[in-house]
Amino acid sequence: MLQNTFFTFTDLLAAGNTVKTDIKLNTAHPIFKGHFPEQAVVPGVCMLQMVKEILEAYIKKETRLIKAGDLKFLSFIYPDENKLIQMELKITMEDERIIADARLLDNTTILFKFKGIFVGR
Amino acid sequence: MIISEENILSLIPQRPPFVMVDQLVSCDEISSNTTLLIKEENVLVFNGEFSEAGLIENIAQTAAAGLGYMTQRSGQPILTGYIAAIKNLEVFALPEAGDVITTNVSIETQIFEVILITGSIRCKGEVIAKCEMKIFIKK
Numbered sequence: 137m138l139q140n141t142f143f144t145f146t147d148l149l150a151a152g153n154t155v156k157t158d159i160k161l162n163t164a165h166p167i168f169k170g171h172f173p174e175q176a177v178v179p180g181v182c183m184l185q186m187v188k189e190i191l192e193a194y195i196k197k198e199t200r201l202i203k204a205g206d207l208k209f210l211s212f213i214y215p216d217e218n219k220l221i222q223m224e225l226k227i228t229m230e231d232e233r234i235i236a237d238a239r240l241l242d243n244t245t246i247l248f249k250f251k252g253i254f255v256g257r
Numbered sequence: 258m259i260i261s262e263e264n265i266l267s268l269i270p271q272r273p274p275f276v277m278v279d280q281l282v283s284c285d286e287i288s289s290n291t292t293l294l295i296k297e298e299n300v301l302v303f304n305g306e307f308s309e310a311g312l313i314e315n316i317a318q319t320a321a322a323g324l325g326y327m328t329q330r331s332g333q334p335i336l337t338g339y340i341a342a343i344k345n346l347e348v349f350a351l352p353e354a355g356d357v358i359t360t361n362v363s364i365e366t367q368i369f370e371v372i373l374i375t376g377s378i379r380c381k382g383e384v385i386a387k388c389e390m391k392i393f394i395k396k
Contacts, residue, residue: 137303167300170275172337179275180340181301181310181317188309200351201309204388207343252346 138182139189141165145223148194155194155225159186159240161215168215178213183248187238190223197256199234204252211247213240221247232256258282260326268325269318270337274300277315278360281322288363289323291315297354306351307358312386313343316376319360320392324372338392341371346388352380370394 139145142165145157161178168176184207192199213221221242228235233253240248260268260281268281277299278291293315295302301311317340325335352358358380365373370393377387 166274170272172270173272177339179310179314180343181314184313185301185308185310201346201348203348204343204346207346209340209342212339 137189138185139193142167142182143186145190145193148190150194153227155190155227157190157223158220159223160217160220161213163215163217176215178215180207180209180248183209183213183240184250186223186240187225187236187250187252188254190225191227191234191236191238191254194225194227195234195256199254200257201252201254204250206249206251208249209247210249211242211245213242213247259284260322265322268329268335269321270335271318271321275314276318277301277311278318278322281326282359284323284326286327286364288361289319289326290362291319291322291360293358293360295352295354295356295358299354302354305354307353307356308351309348309386312348312351312358312378313340313346313388315358315360315378316362316374316386316388316390317392319362319376320364320372320374320390323362323364324394336394336396338372338394340390341393342391344389344391346386348386350380350383350385352385356380358385365389370396
């Protein structure tokens with residue numbers, strides 16, 4: 137898990153089927169030494185992993201991502217200890233499938249958009 | 258094998274612990290093939306399994322290694338690429354620590370600094386993941 141090493145998040149706030157939380161990144165995490173040495177940038181795949189871990193924290197179940205139709209990385213995220221970014225995650229349960237529609241935001245600027253299907257395990 | 262694990266860093270901008278390819282097996286203008294031994298200490302291995310995030314990064318770095326090889330051969334410096342979008346991702350299984358994965362990337366189109374690729378990963382003979390990816394090259 138990247139939770140508590142790479143990033144931390146505040147208590148999950150749920151309204152209807154949407155969950156919101158604020159994320160803080162740990163600039164000292166070793167990933168940032170390799171991505172990239174001259175300039176730390178949050179790897180796109182770590183944004184996806186954060187969606188998965190926040191989803192799992194909310195539904196209290198481990199999952200596997202089986203499909204993702206559309207992921208868009210709209211802006212670089214430079215890790216900053218003094219800054220919070222926001223995640224909004226809409227969850228729809230459909231039989232065995234957990235459909236997640238998520239975005240990462242810096243206040244009103246959308247940084248990352250995710251649509252994917254998970255299954256419990 | 259054309260580029261070994263010792264020399265893979267000459268082709269890609271990523272550095273440990275965020276290197277998700279070991280060897281470049283073959284490469285031409287259109288396609289590249291890499292291998293990766295999944296190690297327990299890999300930063301994208303969780304509970305002994307290489308995560309979905311790891312699989313996607315492995316496809317992106319297979320593209321980077323192929324592009325790096327071709328640019329190095331033409332005497333140009335290695336450029337940094339970023340994933341701009343991913344489409345039609347399917348993950349059928351997650352490899353475990355100790356497994357070796359082999360990855361194929363094909364360049365579909367390249368328009369200036371935007372490259373569209375398709376990638377697929379095999380483990381023990383089976384396709385375990387595939388996706389399309391749009392990569393933005395920062396010049």
